[in-house]
Amino acid sequence: MSSDSHVSSLSKLSSELLEHADVKVTRCYQCGKCSAGCPLAEEMDYSPSLVMRMLQTGNPELEEKVLRSFSIWVCLTCEMCFARCPMSIDIPEMMDYLREKSITEKKTNPKAKEIIAFHKSFLDSIRYTGRLYEIGLFADYKMRTLKILDDLSLAPKMMKRGKLNIFPEMIHDRSGIAGIFKKTAKKNKI
Ligand code: SF4
Numbered sequence: 343m344s345s346d347s348h349v350s351s352l353s354k355l356s357s358e359l360l361e362h363a364d365v366k367v368t369r370c371y372q373c374g375k376c377s378a379g380c381p382l383a384e385e386m387d388y389s390p391s392l393v394m395r396m397l398q399t400g401n402p403e404l405e406e407k408v409l410r411s412f413s414i415w416v417c418l419t420c421e422m423c424f425a426r427c428p429m430s431i432d433i434p435e436m437m438d439y440l441r442e443k444s445i446t447e448k449k450t451n452p453k454a455k456e457i458i459a460f461h462k463s464f465l466d467s468i469r470y471t472g473r474l475y476e477i478g479l480f481a482d483y484k485m486r487t488l489k490i491l492d493d494l495s496l497a498p499k500m501m502k503r504g505k506l507n508i509f510p511e512m513i514h515d516r517s518g519i520a521g522i523f524k525k526t527a528k529k530n531k532i
């Protein structure tokens with residue numbers, strides 16, 4: 343069978359993963375090493391190897407469950423699974439693509455709301471200053487989650503230790519950062 347016919351036998355989602363994340367789900371032979379090494383497997387609704395298995399089936403209902411799962415948001419991109427996988431399957435890259443797709447298709451898991459808010463606040467900090475501006479990130483995250491008072495008592499201690507700057511430090515080439523955001527949004531069609 344030609345490699346083209348292999349590709350055409352993949353589901354739409356599996357084909358996208360091959361194209362955008364260079365992950366061919368059918369290569370996984372379910373050894374379970376990724377799940378055994380994943381530091382967050384216990385927090386996930388489906389372990390990394392189970393996510394692989396669900397995608398391998400090409401069953402639309404199971405693919406839908408993956409896109410709506412909490413697992414894809416719990417993944418820290420620590421790359422432990424990638425390092426342990428005998429087939430060099432880049433699960434972190436795959437999780438990244440699944441997160442983007444989950445957002446664009448409005449299928450995000452309700453439990454992931456705060457994680458998504460943090461992602462957005464973090465990216466906005468980089469987008470506008472070119473660096474991580476902790477106070478801005480903190481304020482933005484709290485506005486998004488409405489958890490205004492949580493952890494507020496930590497701020498004075500962090501300031502005292504010089505961990506928080508009142509004013510952001512801007513990088514000189516902010517147009518370069520804007521270009522990166524533009525290019526990424528175009529590539530991922532977001
Ligand atoms: S380690 Fe690799 S081959 Fe083994 S189950 Fe995980 S993804 Fe599949």
Ligand code: SF4
Nearest residue numbers: 380417418420421423
């Ligand atoms: S990259 Fe994600 S799935 Fe892989 S081991 Fe780390 S947390 Fe687990």
